[in-house]
Amino acid sequence: MKGFEDLQQLWHRQTPEPNVSFDTILKRIKESKGELAKKLFWQSVVVAAAIIVLLLVWVAVSFSTWTTYLALALTMGCICYFFVNQLADYRRISSSHSLLSKPQEYIVYLQEFKQKRNRFNTRNYMAYEIVLAVAFGLYAVEMYFSVPFWAFITFLLVVVCWFLICHFVFMKQYIKQENARIQEMIDNLGRINKQFHES
Amino acid sequence: MSNQRILFQQLFDDNSKRVYHLCYGYTGDSDAANDLMQETFIKVWQHLDTFRNQSQLSTWIYRIAVNTCLSYLRTAKRRATDELNDHIIENHTEEPSEKQEQVALLYQSIAQLEENERIIITMVLDEIPYPEIAEISGISEGNLRVKIHRIKHKLTEIYNRNERV
Numbered sequence: 001m002k003g004f005e006d007l008q009q010l011w012h013r014q015t016p017e018p019n020v021s022f023d024t025i026l027k028r029i030k031e032s033k034g035e036l037a038k039k040l041f042w043q044s045v046v047v048a049a050a051i052i053v054l055l056l057v058w059v060a061v062s063f064s065t066w067t068t069y070l071a072l073a074l075t076m077g078c079i080c081y082f083f084v085n086q087l088a089d090y091r092r093i094s095s096s097h098s099l100l101s102k103p104q105e106y107i108v109y110l111q112e113f114k115q116k117r118n119r120f121n122t123r124n125y126m127a128y129e130i131v132l133a134v135a136f137g138l139y140a141v142e143m144y145f146s147v148p149f150w151a152f153i154t155f156l157l158v159v160v161c162w163f164l165i166c167h168f169v170f171m172k173q174y175i176k177q178e179n180a181r182i183q184e185m186i187d188n189l190g191r192i193n194k195q196f197h198e199s
Numbered sequence: 200m201s202n203q204r205i206l207f208q209q210l211f212d213d214n215s216k217r218v219y220h221l222c223y224g225y226t227g228d229s230d231a232a233n234d235l236m237q238e239t240f241i242k243v244w245q246h247l248d249t250f251r252n253q254s255q256l257s258t259w260i261y262r263i264a265v266n267t268c269l270s271y272l273r274t275a276k277r278r279a280t281d282e283l284n285d286h287i288i289e290n291h292t293e294e295p296s297e298k299q300e301q302v303a304l305l306y307q308s309i310a311q312l313e314e315n316e317r318i319i320i321t322m323v324l325d326e327i328p329y330p331e332i333a334e335i336s337g338i339s340e341g342n343l344r345v346k347i348h349r350i351k352h353k354l355t356e357i358y359n360r361n362e363r364v
Binding site for chain 2 (some may be wrong): 007028065106110
């Protein structure tokens, strides 16, 4: 039968010690800076390439209807909006001082951040889906006037089927999983927050 | 070597062991504890220029360590389990001594506490002064003393129960 003082003595005689050296930490600091920069660089390259391709199409191809130009503009808008949001998030994470707040406040920050990310990953994707559907619809006007009727119907069927599959299979599944995951985190954080407030 | 690096090395040498204990007590897993300790010191480095002497540096580092531990839960569903005892022993020696088994049992018992209790008791075991623990955990000193009394009793009870099994 041991008392707390015995446990304290035991604690001071323990052998488990960190096996991470100071140099390893410095190396990780350099790597983590590089990783983020690299990730941002490649995302920027992909977004820039997509925008350039769309602009080239805009300039090089002479479309017969204004609806196609509007479709291109909507698609470019979607890509830019997504990228700007990603960039803003990276900046918010790296400059966040919430880490230095009291644990209770930090937990609230984590809850809000996760909820916001969840909204971005679910509701905003839904908005992209709608805008892209509108863009394809507008492009369909061009197709109606420029391709044979059977090709137009095939295009419409493929696009509609693809959107239905994305919406009712992939998107629903993703949102369900994402919501369940976030809810578990929020519940856990709420439980811990309560522990810090209890008397 | 720059001044910031010298200061950082000093901070690491002075605090890494205690931060590791805190992370180990919280996660009950040596690998996760090493990861969290690394993450803590990376954040310390990133925020070092924002330190304004409003508290002791060690308190400031502990606060970052506690918040880093709290965020661990949101990214990993890992929980300390009763298998911890064997895990700690496996990690450190093939034939555990009686003392090592007792330490493992102590960590196992800490893992059975609630999250905030693990954080507080690890600091108590490391003999961090109560006012500093109160500042780190954001709990008033009076409330903290009551909590510590309760946690000490709970931990001792759990340890003795586990020892009998």
